Amino acid sequence: MHELLLLLLTGLGAGILGAIMGIGGGMIITPVLTVIMGLPIQYAIAASVIAVIATSSGSTIAYLRDDMLNLRVAMFLEIATTVGAVVGAIVSGLVNTKFLYWLFGALLIFSSYNMVRKLLGKKDAAPATTNDAIASKLRLNGTYYDKAAMKQVDYSVTNVPGGFVMMFGAGIASGLLGIGSGAFKVIAMDTIMHMPLKPSSATSNLMMGVTAAASATVYFFNGSLQPEIAGPLAIGILVGATIGTRVMQVLPTRVLRMIFIPIVAYMGLQMLFKGFGVSF
Amino acid sequence: MQNQKQNHLDAENKEVELVIGQILRVGVIVAAVVILFGLILLFGTGSTGYPAGVHPSRIMSIVSGTVALKPYAVLMTGIFLLILTPVLRVVVSIYAFVKEHDRLYAIITSVVLVILVAAMIIGYFGK
Numbered sequence: 001m002h003e004l005l006l007l008l009l010t011g012l013g014a015g016i017l018g019a020i021m022g023i024g025g026g027m028i029i030t031p032v033l034t035v036i037m038g039l040p041i042q043y044a045i046a047a048s049v050i051a052v053i054a055t056s057s058g059s060t061i062a063y064l065r066d067d068m069l070n071l072r073v074a075m076f077l078e079i080a081t082t083v084g085a086v087v088g089a090i091v092s093g094l095v096n097t098k099f100l101y102w103l104f105g106a107l108l109i110f111s112s113y114n115m116v117r118k119l120l121g122k123k124d125a126a127p128a129t130t131n132d133a134i135a136s137k138l139r140l141n142g143t144y145y146d147k148a149a150m151k152q153v154d155y156s157v158t159n160v161p162g163g164f165v166m167m168f169g170a171g172i173a174s175g176l177l178g179i180g181s182g183a184f185k186v187i188a189m190d191t192i193m194h195m196p197l198k199p200s201s202a203t204s205n206l207m208m209g210v211t212a213a214a215s216a217t218v219y220f221f222n223g224s225l226q227p228e229i230a231g232p233l234a235i236g237i238l239v240g241a242t243i244g245t246r247v248m249q250v251l252p253t254r255v256l257r258m259i260f261i262p263i264v265a266y267m268g269l270q271m272l273f274k275g276f277g278v279s280f
Numbered sequence: 281m282q283n284q285k286q287n288h289l290d291a292e293n294k295e296v297e298l299v300i301g302q303i304l305r306v307g308v309i310v311a312a313v314v315i316l317f318g319l320i321l322l323f324g325t326g327s328t329g330y331p332a333g334v335h336p337s338r339i340m341s342i343v344s345g346t347v348a349l350k351p352y353a354v355l356m357t358g359i360f361l362l363i364l365t366p367v368l369r370v371v372v373s374i375y376a377f378v379k380e381h382d383r384l385y386a387i388i389t390s391v392v393l394v395i396l397v398a399a400m401i402i403g404y405f406g407k
Contacts (some may be wrong), residue, residue, distance in 0.1 A: 004323070057308045057365040065301050071373060072292060074322045075389045078370075082395040086402075138384070209366035214396060215401030216363045220356075223337040227355035228322065234362055238312050 003037070004232050011236020012122075014051060018237070019059035019244025020251070022201030023182030023262055024052035024208055027267060029233065039229065046219035047229045048146065049212050052182075054234040055211025058241030059202070066249065069202035070142045073189065077167045081211045083184070084171020092176045101275035104173050104184075108268030111187045115261050118191075119254065134160040146200050147249040155196050163193040174211055182208045183264050197253050197260070296379045300372045307361075307368045315358030322351035329353060370396060 014025030329350025345353025
């Protein structure tokens with residue numbers, strides 16, 4: 001019973017944070033399961049993948065209703081992440097994962113540095129309305145209602161090829177390293193494609209569930225998925241994600257970014273250390 | 281005339297989006313209810329329905345266990361339904377784009393569905 005409560009609460013926290021940030025919450029769930037509950041790592045990873053799906057599905061319902069996410073951007077970039085994930089799964093064992101941890105770790109650190117600069121720079125600059133040829137052709141530009149600023153925000157995206165490549169990398173990372181790559185997805189949209197942070201986070205939420213569904217099937221059928229762990233976790237997350245979607249929409253974008261930066265930096269450090277063979 | 285047509289199209293799109301939202305909500309709620317039911321069974325009966333350390337992980341054993349209302353099997357069914365919700369999302373998006381006469385995105389989303397289903401089938405047979 002004590003364990004059940006711990007799982008429900010962990011799920012609740014991970015769901016709230018995940019829905020707000022567009023990340024899967026594996027960074028919260030895995031340590032709780034392995035360190036506090038003493039679960040073997042492969043069981044913890046299997047539970048994390050279910051957590052990603054629960055966060056994604058729980059939040060997408062609300063974000064779809066509130067027109068917060070960009071369905072075209074999601075589906076177009078989803079090609080890159082799913083192909084990337086399959087490639088990652090195929091080449092796993094052929095490449096040195098240490099090198100990949102360094103690479104992705106460095107990328108996250110660099111991104112957090114970039115976001116700090118963005119935060120210190122101009123104050124919540126109005127989103128670019130440049131006329132990008134590819135974005136117009138693919139009709140990726142969108143609009144959302146910002147409940148914090150209380151106004152409708154029209155935005156256009158740029159550098160679609162760059163974002164596509166980054167998403168491919170995010171897919172490889174999730175297929176190869178078994179990580180939810182929500183942070184990479186948000187960075188691809190926010191930093192590279194210049195999409196506002198809120199729709200970036202909401203769109204990442206939608207996408208990560210689709211990417212995770214394939215790896216979830218592996219864990220589901222190979223027996224590493226523990227029903228008594230994943231079940232309560234999923235319920236907690238679904239409730240948490242529902243709360244998170246409300247919170248995210250009323251948070252000012254600056255505050256959202258202030259929460260996002262330390263999380264990305266922490267994840268980057270964690271991956272760099274893993275590359276050196278130290279895990280924490 | 282052009283404007284009227286556009287308005288009509290927008291209204292239609294809005295309706296399609298509402299329907300999609302409903303379908304997805306029902307999918308997630310069904311998965312959650314089955315998981316909750318499994319948890320209630322698990323703690324109500326105090327038994328998993330299986331020997332210690334064992335849970336069903338193949339389709340046939342999960343189905344037969346669920347019919348027999350074994351708690352672990354019911355939980356696995358609920359979790360499997362949850363895994364299917366993103367697939368449902370892609371399927372209804374294809375429907376939405378077709379309804380919106382958006383051929384390009386109907387094709388793009390269909391490609392995503394094919395890749396996803398292929399990866400899931402590999403996941404089922406592989407590893």
